Amino acid sequence: MQLxxxxxxLGHKNTGIRDFCIQTIRFKKFLENARSLLDLFxxxxxxxxxxxxxxxxxVVSLIDSVVEQLGMMVYDASVLAPDRGExxxxxxxxxxxxxxxxxxxxxxxxxxxxxxxxAADRDDPEYQxxxxxxxxxxxxxxxxxxxxxELMKKIFFFVIQSLESPGSPERQxxxxxxxxxxxxxxxxxxxxxxxxxxLPETQRSVSDFNSVPLRHLLMDVDETGGxxxxxxxxxxxxxxxxxxxQLSLNTLNPDFQFRLETLASGYEPSDFIFIFAxxxxxxxxxxxxxxxxxxSDYGRFAWNLDVSAKTIEDSLMIIGRNLFx
Amino acid sequence: xxxxxxxxxxDDEPIVGRRLKPALDKIGCHVEVFENPKQAVARIxxxxxxxxxxxxxMEEMNGIQVxxxxxxxxxxxxxxxxxxxxxxxxxxxAMGKGVFDFIAKPFRPDDLRQIILNAAESLGISxxxxxxxxxxxxx
Numbered sequence: 315m316q317l318x319x320x321x322x323x324l325g326h327k328n329t330g331i332r333d334f335c336i337q338t339i340r341f342k343k344f345l346e347n348a349r350s351l352l353d354l355f356x357x358x359x360x361x362x363x364x365x366x367x368x369x370x371x372x373v374v375s376l377i378d379s380v381v382e383q384l385g386m387m388v389y390d391a392s393v394l395a396p397d398r399g400e401x402x403x404x405x406x407x408x409x410x411x412x413x414x415x416x417x418x419x420x421x422x423x424x425x426x427x428x429x430x431x432x433a434a435d436r437d438d439p440e441y442q443x444x445x446x447x448x449x450x451x452x453x454x455x456x457x458x459x460x461x462x463x464e465l466m467k468k469i470f471f472f473v474i475q476s477l478e479s480p481g482s483p484e485r486q487x488x489x490x491x492x493x494x495x496x497x498x499x500x501x502x503x504x505x506x507x508x509x510x511x512x513l514p515e516t517q518r519s520v521s522d523f524n525s526v527p528l529r530h531l532l533m534d535v536d537e538t539g540g541x542x543x544x545x546x547x548x549x550x551x552x553x554x555x556x557x558x559x560q561l562s563l564n565t566l567n568p569d570f571q572f573r574l575e576t577l578a579s580g581y582e583p584s585d586f587i588f589i590f591a592x593x594x595x596x597x598x599x600x601x602x603x604x605x606x607x608x609x610s611d612y613g614r615f616a617w618n619l620d621v622s623a624k625t626i627e628d629s630l631m632i633i634g635r636n637l638f639x
Numbered sequence: 640x641x642x643x644x645x646x647x648x649x650d651d652e653p654i655v656g657r658r659l660k661p662a663l664d665k666i667g668c669h670v671e672v673f674e675n676p677k678q679a680v681a682r683i684x685x686x687x688x689x690x691x692x693x694x695x696x697m698e699e700m701n702g703i704q705v706x707x708x709x710x711x712x713x714x715x716x717x718x719x720x721x722x723x724x725x726x727x728x729x730x731x732x733a734m735g736k737g738v739f740d741f742i743a744k745p746f747r748p749d750d751l752r753q754i755i756l757n758a759a760e761s762l763g764i765s766x767x768x769x770x771x772x773x774x775x776x777x778x
Contacts, residue, residue, distance in 0.1 A: 361745050367659060368745035369652035371723045440654045 330487020335510035344390040395476035471612035480568040504555040527561035527578040531634035662748035676700035717758040
């Protein structure tokens with residue numbers, strides 16, 4: 315039985331909080347699948363620019379892996395945002411077709427001009443195929459809305475929109491249960507694993523949580539802090555759902571979208587910080603250097619991957635200070 | 640002993656030979672490239688190569704069969720296998736048959752050049768090392 319299924323069976327009757335925890339844990343899995351996709355993009359780019367010897371099998375496997383991983387993202391998204399499932403699967407089918415056409419084309423595109431192709435100076439069909447695949451993954455010159463990255467952004471937006479929908483029973487449950495309101499900060503505090511099984515009897519403080527990312531986020535925030543400052547004052551109440559190494563931070567204001575997700579386990583290959591913010595948010599004043607930022611019609615996405623545990627912890631401290639300090 | 644290293648390179652994907660031949664020429668190898676295993680085997684019957692580099696997975700004849708043929712005909716020849724599939728069973732089988740080394744696709748030309756230098760050294764042949772290729776560190 316899947317872990318999340320077990321939680322559903324073992325959890326208490328307040329299904330709102332339990333489902334909130336399950337959603338948050340599932341969203342982390344969703345992020346892991348997204349990260350695997352980014353790793354595949356990077357692997358292809360490295361092979362393309364690094365003078366590697368590869369064959370057609372490598373490129374076809376890479377394309378197949380992207381299709382498979384994208385399918386996993388779409389599946390997770392259809393669970394987290396069921397209203398969007400049909401639309402996302404239709405988009406996924408278009409990408410499967412694009413992948414099949416790409417493989418079918420065998421890397422030979424007679425109309426591909428230098429501005430269209432990364433491989434203008436490389437005449438091997440395998441390089442051309444990889445170049446075309448990279449263009450399909452995340453090509454800056456690709457036609458609008460035809461890249462996998464564009465679909466990823468759309469998926470993220472739909473999922474976050476669904477998770478943060480003010481009318482959802484999961485979010486309403488937060489304000490109905492007063493013991494999840496922190497005793498020392500203007501935060502709703504959720505223990506992702508414990509609260510899914512049993513609701514807290516009394517209010518808790520941040521210090522009651524054994525959470526590495528939460529501790530670092532609030533390390534430079536004084537004890538009376540916890541209220542957002544500057545631009546973030548419009549955030550309304552914050553929700554911090556945490557476990558020992560995971561933190562999911564977002565707000566209850568339906569007019570202000572901000573979501574931070576992080577894993578700070580000390581195991582560098584899997585640790586990350588991911589942020590989604592609406593277009594009104596200036597991430598330059600919030601984030602330390604080193605984040606990859608993508609702008610889209612939906613909002614701003616930022617992430618930091620493949621960095622040391624110390625960098626993750628330091629980044630969380632800076633973000634916490636800029637948000638609440 | 641300094642001499643030209645005679646290398647036969649066999650891979651049914653043309654890109655491999657096209658890209659590797661110039662890289663091996665640079666370290667003074669004389670490279671003959673084949674895409675068809677049967678033609679390669681016919682050439683092996685005619686000439687003793689110092690090193691045979693062959694893909695494992697090919698139609699008509701696989702790399703293990705090429706390895707067996709080389710060893711039967713020219714026991715001194717070093718055989719290096721290229722594989723795009725990390726198949727442990729094939730690797731084990733090849734190790735048992737005395738393959739000199741493996742390299743998995745995708746790889747950089749320098750990675751193969753280093754293996755070729757090691758194979759040459761095991762044959763007592765010294766080859767000019769291009770810049771960028773470093774001696775393996777002794778444990």
